[in-house]
Amino acid sequence: MTKSLKNLWARFLFQGRGILPSKRLLIGFFIISLVLFVNSFAKLSIWPFIVVNLFVFLASLVDLFFSPKRKELHFKRIIPDELERDLNYKVQIVVTNRSKYSFSYSLIDGIPQSFQRKFPLIGSVDKGKTIVIEYETTAPVRGEYELTKLYFRFSSLLGLWEKQMTVDLEDTVKVIPDLTETKHFLENAQKYLLFEGNKIRKHQTGIGDFAQIRNYVVGDDPRKINWRQTAKLRQVMTNEYEPEHGKSITILIDCGRMMGAELAKGNRLEKALEAAHLVAAAALQNGDYVSVLAFSKDVKVFVPAAKGMAHLQTILHSIYNVTVDSAESNYASVFSFLETMQKKRSLLLLFSDVRTFLYEEHALLYLKRLRQRHLFLMVGIEDSTLQNRANEKPENVHQTMIKSIAQQQILFKKKEKIKWERNGLVMIEAKEESLATAAVSHYIDIMNRNLL
Known part of the structure; x- marks a missing residue:
């Protein structure tokens, strides 16, 4: 396959930049060609077949003048710097249309193949408007990834031709381990361990660093009552110890x-x-x-x-x-x-x-x-x-x-x-x-x- 054919094939695979016929135009050509082919059995000349197809092709090119220029479209990707493994995250693509023409689009974001992918995304943008395209993805493999490309294809209102462009949007994403359990523990360690069938046991009496003096509650060790503070405040106070820090x-x-x-x-x-x-x-x-x-x-x-x-x-x-x-x-x-x-x-x-x-x-x-x-x-x-x-x-x-x-x-x-x-x-x-x-x-x- 020659280099030009490879580039043409890449365009159909949503890569590179160029202009492609839409499905609507191809279906129209197929119907017209089929009608002319049937009429050819009536011993008509081949010239009407050529003239009609050429006329439809040239007329369809007018549709390109009613679509935005590439420089009138601006893009921005919003994605977290860190993604936890196997958790869903939302990614936003901000598209700004600064032209006087509305268009419909299909979009593929250049995220790694290991990420969950639901492309292409399809929609439309009105003239002079900014929209936010949102999708969800999941990263199952840890590591550091570079996101460099965004593949965008758009057409005018008639949708006979589609313009394709590759946008350079560079982002670095780190996929880290799932920290769900760590977050639950930091929120409430005792509740987390009790939920899992364990508990934080009390340390041995008198062992550890002195933490504070607090009110005595039912269940506290009577041997830890602070009698001096009890007499001063006229209510039972107890010493609280915690394990020694700095290990x-x-x-x-x-x-x-x-x-x-x-x-x-x-x-x-x-x-x-x-x-x-x-x-x-x-x-x-x-x-x-x-x-x-x-x-x-x-x-x-x-x-x-x-x-x-x-x-x-x-x-x-x-x-x-x-x-x-x-x-x-x-x-x-x-x-x-x-x-x-x-x-x-x-x-x-x-x-x-x-x-x-x-x-x-x-x-x-x-x-x-x-x-x-x-x-x-x-x-x-x-x-x-x-x-x-x-x-x-x-x-x-x-x-x-x-x-x-x-x-x-x-x-x-x-x-x-x-x-x-x-x-x-x-x-x-x-x-x-x-x-x-x-x-x-x-x-x-x-x-x-x-x-x-």
Whole structure:
């Protein structure tokens, strides 16, 4: 195909700029040609056929003078800078018609192919008016995207010819993890955890930092009554303590091959990122220092420890576009790196695949050394397929074998977890929909019990 033919074909595919016949004009030519073809059987000359088609073609060109010029149209795209994964967002296209002619249009926005697309958008614009064209889109894949083009096709009132133009509209959009659970937690932490079947436990009496003196209410520990303030104010007052702030939390996110396993919604890495962001928000809100490390065979991202809610944005912008690697995770290398970077005692919270991790004997050696200084907690996603296979009722020999193998794998996992937990390395597994809740609940429990 020659270059000119490629350009012509691109115009029909809503690309480039040019002038195209509309469906209305093509249908008109087809009807006229069909009538003349039928009349040709009456032994008429071919010249009427040519003359009539040529006359219709030239007459249709007059329609082009009643459509706006390209320079009289102006466009603007309004789209959020950040889109959360799998959530619906509205995008607006502002079209200004500065000509004296009305027109109808069809529009395709140059958003990435991974975004949900419902194009072309069809409508009309009156002369001298500005309209807002709105559509919804969903971004299922995290990352940074460049939106550079807008494809616009318009015609006059008769609609015999269509002018096509490609508009340069540059926008940068970041698709970040779904932060719905983080927002719910920050709005009301206690209500969020109670809704998920957990609660923020009270810390041990007398342990933690003094917070305030308040009125005594039913259910408070009588041992915490402040008798001096009670006598002064002539009403029962009690001391309120809260867990000690300023602890160090190191969140480790595995980006190895096994984290790419697909779940009912997304994959393991997507759920781990959402849970990690929620734990980071809880820790920063509590006044703790948070550092984040994403890795596979090598360290991909390392965010040094800091405190304050502003650090949450730093973490988000550092890890929002990490992806699953095809290689296996090198836990020993990462723990060796962590040993040099994290000198202060901290909670090491690892999001990974428990079953894969249990085979890492070298990781156990490094963790035993890290355990002397740090507190370790691993959070993984429960293998629902394995659980379903182990719980199903067998009806033939084949299903019986599958059930026995699944139960064998579950027993192996329990045995290995006990071996690791004897060394002070706690591992938990949660369902995919409750991973974030389980992680933040265990973090709060550790803080309230003053284990760190």
